[in-house]
Amino acid sequence: MLVSTFDPFHNLALSASVAAIPILLFLLCLTILKMEGIHVDLVNLSIILWKPKYIFLLNGREMKIEKHSAGKVIKAWSP
Structure with a gap:
């Protein structure tokens, strides 16, 4: 079984x-700001795209390698 842990801050909490x-x-x-759903989604999308680069300090090359590796795993498991 493959168990991979990504702990960028070396502190689980x-x-x-x-x-x-x-x-x-x-x-x-x-709930509190009472924004429309589409605007909330756009705000969250921007945060989700911003977080790996600036908080976890991942560059585009590392993220592409992970996507490529996941693609190989999916192809290996598909019939």
Whole structure:
């Protein structure tokens, strides 16, 4: 069994709280700020696209390699 752990801050609680930012932002925008659904989605999309590059410090090359690797795994498992 392959178990891969990505812990960029070397602290599980801190990494989990940073990963929860889009979920909490989504709920905050819908309930407290009372934004429309499409605007909430656009705000969350921008945060989701911004987070790997500036918080987790991943560059585009590393993200492309992961996509390419996942594609090989999916092709290997598909009939």
